[in-house]
Amino acid sequence: MVPTTPLSHSQALKAASHSTHERLDHRIMRAQPFAELANYGRFLQMQWRFHTDIAALFERADLALLLPDLWERQRLREIERDLADLNLAPPAPGAQPPALQAQQATLPEALGWFYVAEGSNLGAALLFKAAANLGLDERRGARHLAGHPEGRLRHWRGFTDMLDAQPLTAADQDSMAAGARAAFERVHHHVDMLLA
Numbered sequence: 639m640v641p642t643t644p645l646s647h648s649q650a651l652k653a654a655s656h657s658t659h660e661r662l663d664h665r666i667m668r669a670q671p672f673a674e675l676a677n678y679g680r681f682l683q684m685q686w687r688f689h690t691d692i693a694a695l696f697e698r699a700d701l702a703l704l705l706p707d708l709w710e711r712q713r714l715r716e717i718e719r720d721l722a723d724l725n726l727a728p729p730a731p732g733a734q735p736p737a738l739q740a741q742q743a744t745l746p747e748a749l750g751w752f753y754v755a756e757g758s759n760l761g762a763a764l765l766f767k768a769a770a771n772l773g774l775d776e777r778r779g780a781r782h783l784a785g786h787p788e789g790r791l792r793h794w795r796g797f798t799d800m801l802d803a804q805p806l807t808a809a810d811q812d813s814m815a816a817g818a819r820a821a822f823e824r825v826h827h828h829v830d831m832l833l834a
């Protein structure tokens with residue numbers, strides 16, 4: 639028998655969220671966000687809603703201890719600048735109450751939510767290229783999709799290395815997977831509202 643190596647935390651989250659991610663990816667692409675600026679505007683609003691949901695995560699002292707560059711990982715400001723670049727009004731303050739589940743998350747749940755936010759920056763490589771069709775780039779309109787200066791993959795590994803090193807109980811791992819699934823569900827909800 640071939641011995642199986644247990645999955646790392648990040649691999650387990652990827653496996654646990656594979657089908658919801660694939661469904662999300664198809665739903666977003668079906669809305670043709672890069673076919674015209676009006677569609678891209680709705681995509682930006684969707685991104686704004688999700689990143690507003692998770693804004694509280696970037697204020698957490700427990701996450702900051704694990705990720706010293708926590709604050710720099712936030713992309714909400716870039717999304718707001720992208721909206722402004724396209725003369726799209728940013729949603730009014732308080733337009734959407736942030737997701738309570740993200741605000742009240744335990745640390746393992748918060749790690750699951752954070753996994754989804756950070757991972758979305760990997761797939762953003764494809765979206766960034768597609769945004770060039772609309773004449774958008776890291777200086778205008780697609781700032782929040784741009785790669786990190788040190789490289790997307792390296793930046794992602796900074797997160798997964800930290801995640802994989804966490805001593806989590808089986809119950810913690812379940813909570814983390816539940817956090818990731820809740821985050822994806824929340825993005826599906828925004829797609830229902832804005833792109834469906």
Ligand code: HEM
Pocket residue numbers: 648651652659662663664666667688753754755756757758759760761762764765825
């Ligand atoms: C049309 C939209 C999307 C496409 C085409 C897409 C595509 C991809 C691709 C190709 C990867 C793998 C990148 C790599 O391994 O180098 C990826 C990773 C990931 N994406 Fe998406 N994505 C999309 C939207 C999203 C959204 C909206 C979210 C969540 C808010 C998300 C969450 C993730 C996560 C968590 C990963 C990391 C998976 C892992 O553990 O390796 N994606 N995406």
